[in-house]
């Protein structure tokens with residue numbers, strides 16, 4: 001067995017520079033042989049910072065290299081389908097940034113080429129692999145499979161309680177506090193980035209489906225497709241996920257909060273820095289390290305309080321010097337890429353495959369439809385699981 005996956009990176013823009021290049025070049029099981037971008041200055045940056053064996057502005061050069069096992073496709077989503085097709089036809093495994101697609105027709109064509117060629121295909125819904133989320137999901141699934149009541153739970157009608165159907169449901173709440181001033185123009189442009197309902201909320205609808213492990217059956221959304229929206233996603237077992245996204249918030253506060261409730265347990269992931277659990281014996285709280293922390297000397301507080309203190313320091317420096325970085329949390333990019341390596345080297349299943357990608361696209365498209373109609377919209381599996389090889 002080979003001990004390294006040989007990969008090429010196609011698209012060296014913001015997300016590549018923020019996370020993937022660093023992750024790929026520092027992963028001991030990856031050899032990054034090629035980097036590709038159509039912009040000269042991006043290639044110059046990659047050459048200076050990472051010095052890959054080869055750089056190119058034509059991704060097809062990567063695809064004809066027989067040593068290459070897989071590619072990371074990190075271009076914007078409006079121009080990815082052809083690259084996916086070409087890479088799959090060249091029998092290269094694929095890690096593609098989210099969203100996988102922006103229409104059901106595109107999902108169908110991607111699903112078809114992936115299944116016909118039999119390549120491994122990973123959609124970058126990286127939050128599934130965030131360490132805090134992985135722990136939260138493990139705790140949730142264990143509790144769901146065998147609910148154990150906390151011995152301290154207050155029960156008013158202990159002996160006379162009649163079980164309710166709703167008691168079987170899982171309730172999920174996700175809050176995304178974003179600042180639209182930080183959005184790139186393409187993200188807001190409906191013809192390119194499709195607005196945050198398609199381009200960004202795909203992460204969270206995927207996560208909700210992943211956590212519940214149930215089929216989504218209905219979505220109702222209020223707000224605007226571009227930014228500022230509240231989605232209510234209902235599942236086949238009466239579980240509900242409520243996803244609140246705002247672009248009029250501030251990064252002075254943590255961006256994401258994810259809460260899962262089930263059978264007397266509450267499990268909260270507070271911006272991937274702290275996991276808090278209530279209603280389950282022997283587990284109360286766990287803190288997670290920052291992914292990138294330029295303010296290690298700020299140590300007061302824990303979890304998101306510590307984050308806020310570090311951001312205050314960042315803000316102080318900005319006012320003084322004009323530039324300072326945000327501390328970054330672990331949203332699972334590294335682990336997701338590592339799972340891609342498992343797919344390549346160990347023939348493991350994808351941590352998030354083309355069906356997951358197609359489902360997220362369908363749900364967000366329906367959410368946009370719901371925003372525009374002002375009505376809930378039904379979802380059914382045959383609308384995204386439609387390709388039979």
Ligand SMILES: NC(=O)c1ccc[n+]([C@@H]2O[C@H](COP(=O)([O-])OP(=O)(O)OC[C@H]3O[C@@H](n4cnc5c(N)ncnc54)[C@H](O)[C@@H]3O)[C@@H](O)[C@H]2O)c1
Pocket residue numbers: 010011012013014015016036037038039042057059074075076077079097098099124126184199
């Ligand atoms: N998972 C996450 O956390 C996360 C965060 C941000 C963005 N994203 C996703 O990543 C994708 C890229 O976003 P971005 O902000 O990095 O965009 P970007 O525009 O900064 O980068 C895309 C890069 O692709 C290059 N490119 C375009 N066509 C190419 C081609 N034919 N061959 C090679 N390179 C080509 C561009 O020149 C550019 O450098 C988007 O789909 C976005 O949704 C994911």
